[in-house]
Amino acid sequence: MLSLPPPPAGLGRRARNASVALGAAAVLLGTASPAGHAQDGGGDGGDGGGGDLEQTVAPEEDNIAGEAVLNVGHVDIGPRFVDGEWHIHGRDDSQSPPVWRPLTDVVTQVVDASQQQAPEDPDFGFLDAEPGSDLFVIPQTQAPEVIWLGWNTQDPEVMERVNRGVTLTMHGVEGPGHFAVFLQNGDLGAPDVLWDGDEEGPQELWVDLNTHTHANWVFTEPGVYVVDFEVSADLITGEHVSARAPLRFAVGEETDVREAFDAGGGGPAAEEEEPAQESSATGPPAEGPEGGDTEGGDTASDEEDASLNVVLIAVGAVALALLAAVVVVTARSRRARRIAAATDAADTGTGPGRSAS
Template sequence: MPVLKTLLVSALATTVISTGHVDIGPRFVDDRWTLQVYDDPTWRDADSTVLQVTDDALLTVPDDPAYAFLPAKPGSDVYVIPQTQNPDVVWLGWNTQDPEVMETIDRGVTMTLTGVQGPGELTVYLQSGDFEQPQVLWPKPIWVDVNTHTHANWVFTEPGVYLVQLKLEADLIDGRTVSDTRELRFAVGSGTSPEDARAATWRPVKAAATPARAGTAEESGGVSTGVLIAAGALLLAAASGLVVARGRGAKRRARA
């Protein structure tokens, strides 16, 4: 079990976070709109922050047809950052509560998942209660109102290094439009080196390429790229049960 929430790796100027409350969100740094990581109470640079998802996040895929949508086979394990906090696992969400952001933006922020690089698949979804239908996030951009604080379920199918690229855009009260794109760095699995996650490099997908379908992976420079964005009531109910029924779930509004 992790003893410290945050570990500073001085040689790489890297912050490794394995437990506790963490948000991503926009800020103005030197008057520039920037996506940062809020390691309560400190905002950190996304490029030098690694989110470590240890083996305490492991859950088993049930031998149930309801979970057939998962690329992982029944009886295999997946890594889950849950919507409801598990004290042994990093608790990842997002917020639009920075004071300068709240005073400057017009209504809210658009958040877009623009890509994932890693050895397995990723799905992210929200659920307001045990019996409510979950909302699978992305590939469509999602709308986040100003002064919002939300946590979600993040499910990784394999251990390894993942880079999750997110874009935050907003219209400002003064008429300007601002945008920033950053990669979140994940070291999934206790055996995955946070230093490797810090050193990983984003490999842009060629313009002609199409997104990977659910349950497939694209290869780019030797790094598997996987994004599982699924839909349908069966899928959603199953994804909900995977996390919530094991006891380890903030409702947000999606904009088409």
Template sequence: MSRWAVATLVAVVATQTPAVAGQPAPSPGQSIAADQPIATGRVVLDAGHVDIGPRYVDGQWTLLIHDGTQPQPVWRSPDETVLRVSDAALQAVPDDPAYAFLGIDAGKRVHVVPQVQNQNVVWIGWNTQDPQVMQTIDRGATLNLLGVRGPGTLTTFLQAGNFAAPQVLWRSAEPAAQPFWVEVNTHTHANWVFSTPGVYLVTVQVSADLISGEKVSATRTLRFAIGDATSTDEAFAAVVDRSRMPVGEAAAGASRDAAGAPDDTSPLPLVVVLAGAALLLTAGLLLVLLRGRGAKRRAERERSTSPSGAQP
């Protein structure tokens, strides 16, 4: 077993089966209070425990960063947060075919946010543990990678502690959107591998079916500054290029970043789309009818004013 694999064994995968139907059991090692505040103002997180996860803000479903790097955890907007991965995260890619999915030459030093916490590196995971989220979603949520802008590649994968093969979740080298399922009351960490230092913008969508029958979806962009020499100011200033997202996802991920509001909402209901199509069809038929009548009147006038008055 390679040194890399030993360093990236599972730390926490805290999904549990509900003890009572409809009531999720508490997840060991972490619980989130319903009244945890949402902090404002720009911040750089470079060490400690951080999760991304769904939360309701003023009744609206969105994706936030759960900041556990301080004694009193808070939620933060991805627009105001840079996740800094310092050079303390550098590791050499092992000479092992099991890691060929990284697409990086063996021996190259890359920045790795490991699945097992390194106290000197920001520790990034995800959770579905906000109390209101747990009360409203039906079984779980989907996390979907829509696009990555950066100087290199990002790969996120899990590796179990029983010598199992790596389980790849996200690869920025893939052109399509990449969803994976997260059960309710889950708290998980994974390995995040960045091939090249620099600023990365990672656009993620979180969606779910609610027990009410509604569908909810939100898209946010995570900001990373990889390497000690990378400017966090540049990471804050970077702009997402949604034209490079997978086909069909760019529109769904249209954001309201400038207003500081949650990035997106669910797609338009089907009835609205059909109604719009019907209106366009009706307008087109009316235009054709009016043009036909106009042409008929012009032909009649020409016949009545011709010298011979002859019929065609």
């Protein structure tokens, strides 16, 4: 049964593929939870993992490397400049002060306490779930026992260097069930689907600078899910920057988080994301003679094989020509000997059909 709180005051605006920031009120799939809503802009204080979405991101917040399983508290996905380069990080404020973690180092665990029942409302048909069936939900409003996952564009250097806003793109998702992210206003409006795992192709979402937003992340089955995620923007200098990384989830407490870390390529020690300014798709490197990797090894080997084939064909053609010449010369030599023998016989009168006198 869908239960919705009254719409909060000062509700922010949101837009998909537009120049308006995201904002929405809470959606409750089943039981009640603390009131709260996504809103635009940052406030004067950090939210400390609570329901208040007003926060300020300090420029001195640390970047922390190393595996981390995040299953409680408040985490925002967002772009951040690290040593002048554009990256996707997760801002984890389960500790104080908050820290930023590379997305490649993180698995978001969705605990069993997140389970709710799929509503009967046909507006929720995009969830691909039978009404009353169990769903795993990271809610738009904070629940004390469940990770509270959102996104922000509040890194100080991002706000200083980016032109207007950023684009969040889901390129696809792998997992045992259906995945969707949506917002819902508190005025009984229909859910606003931001990302749907059934849709093909990139799904883009525009987010203004200095925005902090939370939404509903829904999984229909337990297991490992990997979202192919990208954050891109145009800088005030005219330069385009982008970074792409796997967003990994271990849904259900029986799901092995190690399996989630190993899914989707890369890993904690892998190079994070694509290059900030440009990227190129390449196949796996070939193994060199010493067992090392050599770029372009397959291409060089193919060229050598092709050259060898050309040489063998040329040698064969020459050999055939020589053989043909030998045959012709031999035939002519035999014919010449026959003609010479016939001439000698004619001179002596002992040719065929004649007898010596």
